[in-house]
Amino acid sequence: MTRTLVIGGGPAGLAAAWAAAQSGQAVTLLDDNPALGGQIWRGQIPARYRRFLDPRITVQTGVQIHSASQLPPADRIILATGTRELFLPFPGWTLPHVLGAGGLQALVKGGLPIAGKRIVVAGSGPLLLAVAAYLRRRGAKILLVAEQAPYPRIAAFTRGLWRHPAKLLEAAQLGFGLRYRPDSWPLRADPGSVTLQGHGVIPCDYLACGFGLVVNTELAELLGCRVENERVLTDPDQRTTVPHIFFAGAGSVDRSLLEGQIAGFGPERGRALHAARAAAVAFDRRIDETFALRPELSSLTTPDTIVCRCEDVPFRAIWPHRDWRSAKLQTRCGMGPCQGRICGPALAHLCGWPAASVRPPLFPTRLENLLDLRD
Amino acid sequence: MIPLTVNGQPLTVPPGTTVAAAVMRVQPAFRRSVTGESRGPLCGMGICMECRVTLNGHPHERSCQLLCAPGMEITTP
Numbered sequence: 001m002t003r004t005l006v007i008g009g010g011p012a013g014l015a016a017a018w019a020a021a022q023s024g025q026a027v028t029l030l031d032d033n034p035a036l037g038g039q040i041w042r043g044q045i046p047a048r049y050r051r052f053l054d055p056r057i058t059v060q061t062g063v064q065i066h067s068a069s070q071l072p073p074a075d076r077i078i079l080a081t082g083t084r085e086l087f088l089p090f091p092g093w094t095l096p097h098v099l100g101a102g103g104l105q106a107l108v109k110g111g112l113p114i115a116g117k118r119i120v121v122a123g124s125g126p127l128l129l130a131v132a133a134y135l136r137r138r139g140a141k142i143l144l145v146a147e148q149a150p151y152p153r154i155a156a157f158t159r160g161l162w163r164h165p166a167k168l169l170e171a172a173q174l175g176f177g178l179r180y181r182p183d184s185w186p187l188r189a190d191p192g193s194v195t196l197q198g199h200g201v202i203p204c205d206y207l208a209c210g211f212g213l214v215v216n217t218e219l220a221e222l223l224g225c226r227v228e229n230e231r232v233l234t235d236p237d238q239r240t241t242v243p244h245i246f247f248a249g250a251g252s253v254d255r256s257l258l259e260g261q262i263a264g265f266g267p268e269r270g271r272a273l274h275a276a277r278a279a280a281v282a283f284d285r286r287i288d289e290t291f292a293l294r295p296e297l298s299s300l301t302t303p304d305t306i307v308c309r310c311e312d313v314p315f316r317a318i319w320p321h322r323d324w325r326s327a328k329l330q331t332r333c334g335m336g337p338c339q340g341r342i343c344g345p346a347l348a349h350l351c352g353w354p355a356a357s358v359r360p361p362l363f364p365t366r367l368e369n370l371l372d373l374r375d
Numbered sequence: 376m377i378p379l380t381v382n383g384q385p386l387t388v389p390p391g392t393t394v395a396a397a398v399m400r401v402q403p404a405f406r407r408s409v410t411g412e413s414r415g416p417l418c419g420m421g422i423c424m425e426c427r428v429t430l431n432g433h434p435h436e437r438s439c440q441l442l443c444a445p446g447m448e449i450t451t452p
Contacts, residue, residue: 032440033421096405100417100419102420103418105419107393110439
């Protein structure tokens with residue numbers, strides 16, 4: 001019996017685990033979070049996808065992986081490690097009332113009461129609308145949704161949605177009654193307020209701000225899979241450059257579900273889903289083009305703006321350095337507990353520096369845990 | 376409901392509440408940065424490490440990835 005290990009229990013990982021179990025593989029599913037569903041569902045898996053929770057799957061949640069030696073033995077590994085938000089540093093982004101857009105949503109799903117709170121949602125991408133609609137349903141007062149993309153691109157994208165009636169309906173339902181404003185982005189945050197391009201100072205309880213998604217490639221890199229342009233390279237069967245390791249997800253839910261199933265079923269049965277995946281990938285590409293970040297956003301970071309939140313490194317300290325390695329060694333930028341997961345993508349955007357190489361442990365850990373690792 | 380304390384202050388939260396959400400019910404700040412700034416959660420998904428608290432005496436616990444349990448003692452600097 002083929003032993004398949006799936007890492008990550010979001011849409012892609014759930015679909016992969018289900019498909020693998022359906023095809024008679026012995027499946028173990030690991031996730032870092034306390035509940036399955038990934039960041040998008042966070043334990044609240046929609047009814048139509050609950051069939052993915054096949055009782056034959058061995059599930060372990062709350063598992064942190066530090067190194068390859070810690071993984072249970074498997075014939076096939078399917079990585080579905082998902083995405084995180086891209087944060088761009090601007091003055092005041094380190095204040096406690098400034099959170100990620102997905103970040104605030106995750107906290108509310110985790111039990112943070114939000115009713116009556118005044119919230120500005122800002123940044124870029126379709127997630128902003130979904131987050132604003134979710135927070136509004138939970139009783140928050142959404143003052144404004146500031147989307148950095150220019151109006152003509154948003155308008156063209158929306159016009160193109162007639163070919164995807166379900167998505168058009170979803171967008172209309174999410175956006176109904178919201179003040180959604182393209183061509184706007186946060187210039188600075190101060191305690192109790194945010195200043196938005198074109199809209200001035202807006203007093204608020206929270207600024208929920210994210211500029212798109214970054215793929216979590218760290219584990220794939222650690223396992224030797226090739227990463228190019230911030231994505232894990234895969235073939236049509238979702239196979240990475242390491243033959244027994246697959247990568248699925250890190251895009252829209254539709255795409256993640258298809259990639260997960262293709263990886264889980266394996267090449268023969270998976271082939272039937274290739275056309276549907278091609279359509280989902282094409283749609284994701286249109287989203288990427290529509291919400292491409294405008295160059296002005298790079299000038300939001302002032303000399304005194306902290307870029308590395310773990311080590312409090314201001315942007316000014318980075319300037320003398322030609323690459324991230326030099327900046328790390330001289331300023332400790334990216335050397336703190338998040339290991340460059342937040343400042344790395346920001347600096348890739350600001351300076352064009354590619355991410356540094358990955359080494360174990362993937363997350364900070366106690367020495368007693370390190371002593372258990374054998375590599 | 377789950378009883379716990381945040382910096383000694385008693386609090387009850389519904390089951391399924393994360394430690395981060397419990398702390399945010401009481402105060403916005405979680406940790407002090409290396410230069411002394413007040414910080415709170417950013418990513419909400421276990422990546423940024425800004426939401427670290429001391430949990431039952433263990434420092435540096437990622438509060439957004441942990442669920443509240445009865446009797447937890449959460450402290451922040």
